[in-house]
Amino acid sequence: MAEEARQLSDAERSHDSALTSSGPSSQAREGHSSFSPDHEKGNSRGAKAGLATFASRRRGLIIIFAGCIVVIMVILALVLPLALILPHRQSGSAKATPTAAVRDGTLISGRLLDGYEVFGGIRYAAAPVGDLRFAPPQPPPSPIQVASVSIPKSKSKSKSNSHKTKASAHSSADQISKGGNTVADAGDAISAGADRRDAPPEPNLRTVQATNTGLVCPQDGDISRQDEDCLFAQIIRSPGVLQNASLPVLLFFHGGGGQAGSGASYIGSMIKMLDAGRKAGGPDVMIVLVNYRLGSLAFLGGTEFDELRQSRSGNVGLNLAFQDMRQAARWTRDNIDQFGGDPDQITIWGQSEGAFGVGSLLTAYPSSVEEPRPFAAAILQSGGPGGQPMLPQSYKDDQFNRVLSDTECGSLDLANATLAEPPRAFDPVAATAHLECLRALPWQKLRMVTNVEADRALKPEGYILGSYAWTPAIDGGPEEGGLFSDRASDLLSSRLYARVPMLSGDDEDEGTVFAPDTFNESPSFEDWLGRIYFAGPDRANASGIASFNDTMDALRSVIAAYPDDPSLGSPFSAADPTDRFYGPTNQYKRAAAVYGDIRWHSNRRLFLQRAAAANVPIHAYLFSNRNPRAPVELGVPHGADLDMILQTVSSPLGATMARQWLTFAATHNPNAQGLPVWPAYGSSSSILLFDHNATSVSADDYRSEAINVLNSDNVLTVTGR
Known part of the structure; x- marks a missing residue:
């Protein structure tokens, strides 16, 4: 809030109209008609x-x-x-419309929301439509553009990043990570605004109002809230910030499994986080939120697209969700100073899919890359390099063929094809025809394809490597304009990643939200595990990444490391360790344990241990603070830490964690006077444990025997991690 100048005024004082002598009264003087010595005295x-x-x-x-x-x-x-x-504070009314004058001659006006300034719907990349569908993100046009619409009011509201019921884990429509305020809440609040007064334009400046959020990228849910033209950023700052303030910046990437979510959905909760952290003594920080492409519009790939990319024909890109994140980081670096941010103090921050995206940006900027890195530090919550299987693009050919069929755009000849041997010789004419057909489709058709594939991946006959339908694959790496030249463990071993200060952690029970609860015997559990992370025993010979024997040996070793013993399953801190929750032989806790470890915990530990060995400054944590209102079968689920930081859950830890995150953004270290001591990860693998509304320091060695199996060379190779 802008500082008000205090005015001092002297108190009114009353004085005698005249100072008179204290001699005889006038009546006494009048009684003496002549002057006498006594009178004179x-x-x-x-x-x-x-x-x-x-x-x-x-x-x-x-x-x-x-x-x-x-x-x-x-x-x-x-x-x-x-x-x-406080040089970065403006004087004047705290209710004045926030503005920013940018280099292209535009004066942007935003809105006040809950005491903070929000600039909504700023285009950070060219609209990915027409010939730019399936293309790498392009810089936005100049002068700066803003969204002309906001998201319509939603009928449903989500208040938490962690799922509330097990049923929701089995519906692709519900696999959406959201902040404390829904997209509709944010759009309505900003559009309404507390005060619609506009700041007087400066001479010769073009004026635009950044008061809309823009629509969300196509996904499951209310289609009236969606559009393919969706690459917009939202900027949040405290009131009265001057252009030369040089505030640290948090660039946040939302979660949602690569098929759901939006940046605008976090506006309200990020304001709560920023406010709580600052009131707790944390530094002032600017926050940027972005949308990125989802589903088939982001992760459609395969041999044809890869060949088109390599031949530079058709302007085709791969792993476009993560490419959009890189473009957002570039745009923020090049423009945030115009809003009062420091382009040299950008921390990329992701949760879940957003954290996998942060991991991709780390692998996109090894020391050999000449392009200046558009970030200075990284926060990874429940994600990072290695959680998603990284295989050749030929792995996606089956899915690409189904998309061509579902859209009536053609088909591929996949007879005798393997991951190692692509389907037939590349036909550039046919590939170009497929691309043109897919680009000519209404985006609503591709949205339908996205949802069909997402639902298919939840069924036994459709289990897919990596569990989620829409995932990244090897794209040539930084030397070819991509992100991944190999699987994560090999990149880490070769130190081919940006070695910047990092803050990284997981929730205790990452897998409970996603684990099926319908397996009542070990064989069904083993089949599921084999298909989502081991390419399936029926495909092992044709996988192209490992022999049949190596694949089966790796699978058996993991099954043995996670036995059918409910006391070893997740939730790991259940009041009754023997409770299977869904029946006397149910495999839910077993599935939750292995899924949480193979997708999150094992990869974080492997990454941090190798990064610490390379002297990368790291601070790590485990979030074990259970929400008493959460279902007992979920324990401390995926997203629980973000709920705490964003003040969705009421706890003394919320303000502490918010301050730690802001402090890390400002200093690349979460320690400050008045905060719990947080040791560096280092060679001792120290982590900060959040539990029972308090903190303690522990070694990162929980479930070491099982996680060591997951991080063995054979298992890493077979699973593409």
Whole structure:
């Protein structure tokens, strides 16, 4: 809020209209008609008394005046230093419309929301439509553009990043990570605004109003809230920030499994986080939220697209969700100073799919890359390099063929094809025809394909490597404009990643939200595990990544490391360790344990241990603080830590964690006076444990025997991690 100048005024004082002598009364003087010596003496004494009284009152006035001077000097001594340490605050009314003058000659006006300034719907990349569908993100046009619409009001509201019921884990429509306010809440609040007054435009400046959020990228759910033209950013800052403030920046990438979510959905909860962290003593930080492409519009790939990419024919890109994140980081670096942010102090921050995206940006900027890195530090919550199987693009040919069929755009000849041997010789004419057909489709048709594939991946006959329908694959790596030249463990071993300060952690029970609860015997559990992370025993010979024997040996070793013992399953801190929740032989806890470890915990530990060995500054955590309102079968589920940071859950830890995150953004270290001591990860693998609304330091060695199996060379190779 802009600082108000304090005005001081002297208190009104009443004075005698005149200072008179204290001699005889007028009546007594009138009784003496002639002057006498006694009368003269009386007048002399009265005059002297009057002079003494005047001197006394003059001394009093001098003392009062001197006191006022001292008070003013004290106030100035207090106010002037405060003005010096808050140079980034504007003067004037706290309710004034926020503005930013950008280099292209545009004056952007935003809106006030809950006491903070929000610039909504700023285009950070060209609209990915027409010939730019399936293309790498392009810089936005100049002058700056903003969204012309906001998201319509939604009928349903989501208040948490962690799922509330097990049933929701089995519906692709519900696999959406959201913040404390829904997209509709954010759009309505910003569009309405507390005050629609516009700041007077500066001379010769084009003016635009950044008061809309823009629509969300196509996904399951209310289609009226969606559009393919969706690559917009939202900027949140505290009130009164000046253009030269150089505030640290948090660039946040939302979760949602690569098929759901939006940046705008976090506006309200990010304001709560920023406010709580600052009130707890944390530094002022600017926050940027972005949308990125989802589903088939982001992760459609395969041999044809890869060949088109390599031949530079058709302007085709791969792993476009993560490419959009890279473009967002570039745009933020190049433009955030115009809003008062520091382009050299950008921390990329992701949760779930967003954290996998942060991991992709780390592998996109090894030291060999000449392009200046558009970030200085990274926060990875429940994700990072290695969680998603990284295989050749030929792995996606089956899915690509189904998409061609479902859209009536053609088909591929996949007879005798393997991951190692692509389907038939590349036909550029046919490939170009397929691409043109897919680009000519209404986006609503591709949205339908996205949802069909997402639902298919949840069924036994459709189990897919990596569990989610829409996932990344090897794209040539940074040397070819991509992100991944190999699987994550090989890149980490070769130190081919950006070695920047990192904050990284997981929730205790990452897998409970996603684990099926319908397996009542071990064979069904083993079949599921084999298909979602081991390419399936029926495909092992044709996988192209490992022999049949190696694949089966790896699968058996993991099954043995996660036995059918409910006391070893997740939730790991259940009140009754023997409770299977869904029946006397149910495999839910077993599935939750292995899924949480193979997708999250094992990969984080492997990454951090190798990064620490390369002297990368790291601070790690495990979030074990259970929400008493959460279903017991979920334990401390995926997203619970973000709920705490975004103040969705009421706990003393919320403000502490918010301050730690803001402090890390400002100093690349979450330690500060008044905060719990958080040791560096280092060679001792120290982590901060959040539990029972308190913190403690622990070693990162939980479930070490099982996780060591997951991180063995054979299992890493077979699973593409």
